[in-house]
Amino acid sequence: MSDFITRHRATITIIICFMVALFEGVDLQAAGVAAPRLLPLFKLSPQEAGVFFSASTFGLLGGAVCGGWLADRIGRKRVLLASILIFGVFALATVVARDFDGLVGLRFMTGVGLGGALPNMIALASENSPPDRRGFSVGLMYCGMPLGGALASSINLAGSADWRHVFYIGGIAPLILAPALALCLHESKAIRSELAAARGASLGDIWRTLFGEGRLIATVLLWTGFGFSLLVLYLLLNWLPSLLVSRGFSRTTASWAQVAFNLSGVVGSIGVGRLIDSPRRVWTTTISFAVTVIFLMTLAVAHGSPIFTILIVGALGLGVMSNQSLLYALAPWCYPGPVRGTGVGFAVAVGRTGSLIGPLLAGQLLGAGQTAGQVLAHMAPIIVIGALATIILAGLLNRERITASLVAVQV
DSSP states (O other): OHHHHHHTHHHHHHHHHHHHHHHHHHHHHHHHHHHHHHHHHHTOOHHHHHHHHHHHHHHHHHHHHHHHHHHHHHOHHHHHHHHHHHHHHHHHHGGGOOSHHHHHHHHHHHHHHHHHHHHHHHHHHHHTSOGGGHHHHHHHHHTHHHHHHHHHHHHHHTTOOOTTHHHHHHHHHHHHHHHHHHHHOOOOHHHHHHHHHHTTOOTTHHHHHHHTTTTHHHHHHHHHHHHHHHHHHHHHHHHHHHHHHHTTOOHHHHHHHHHHHHHHHHHHHHHHHHHTTSTTHHHHHHHHHHHHHHHHHHHHHOOOOHHHHHHHHHHHHHHHHHHHHHHHHHGGGGSOGGGHHHHHHHHHHHHHHHHHHHHHHHHHHHHTTOOHHHHHHHTHHHHHHHHHHHHHHHHHHHHHHHHHHHHHHHO
16 A cells, blocks of 8 residues: 555645645635525624635635745644634534624634645645646646535535535545545655755744845736735625525525536636646637636626526636636746745635625625615626736746746757
């Protein structure tokens, strides 16, 4: 058994990262899935619902920054293991919440664990893959998130009348996975050596990591792409079922729509992950964001049958989740190995600022009397800004890879 693990550690590492992403996807969407039953039970106003949806993101901000920085000093594996234990324990503890303050506090701590896990999953998937397959590996890892979201949504379709069930699954599953992670997770020898050399770095080096050595433009573009696209994604993850119900659709239709949103995102994540490794990365990025804008506006004005609405939501999920897979695949290319955890961690944290604003913004718009269609329409210009930043970043990285390849050939 130990020989098998040694021979296939790189593959096992990516599989484990996929499983962590799967359970993280359950936890990230648990609040939105539970919302149609939980919000009336706790008598939450739209503004309070926005705070509840955003609570985990507050925790995720700090978790991503600290998790990425710590991983560059004590290793990805240790930080990832601690992170999944944190989000598993506090997700499970959510079932005992008795009031609004308890819900918010437990979701905040769940977010700390989720934030610490994400930059390390991205770094491990990238570092354990050949350079020409890094995008595909990250896309394969990331597709676990929408698949986990579909699993969370299926709980409603199974007829569960208890909002706690999604938190039981989101809490227990990662705790079961933790021993396998401790036993089998692999960090490449080259990265371990680089991390060991970098452990003496101080907090003052973070500025140089993010903006020094010609990384200023790439970092700003990456942050902009993450921030604006995640604002729209998290608004949809948390509010989509409630928005559809408010437009007269049944909870069953809303659940099916969310399943379609996530399953199409699985396809998109794998597809663009493979294409991002090719010279067609700029076209891939452009098409992905264009699909998002088109179907976002279609959903905002559409009043068709439930099946038609589910198809539109599925197409929207294909675009939105593909955008995230693109950004997660591009992020590791922006930073060298010894500081990759810090760089990706800050990008994830800045992106989560957008994901924090999204649910709150929807709550404020709905509280001000905006309709579901108007809320969705307001998201179109936001996603366009994220698109422009990501397309430019893809072009810059594509040019750098071509230049590096030419230098290598000449040498």
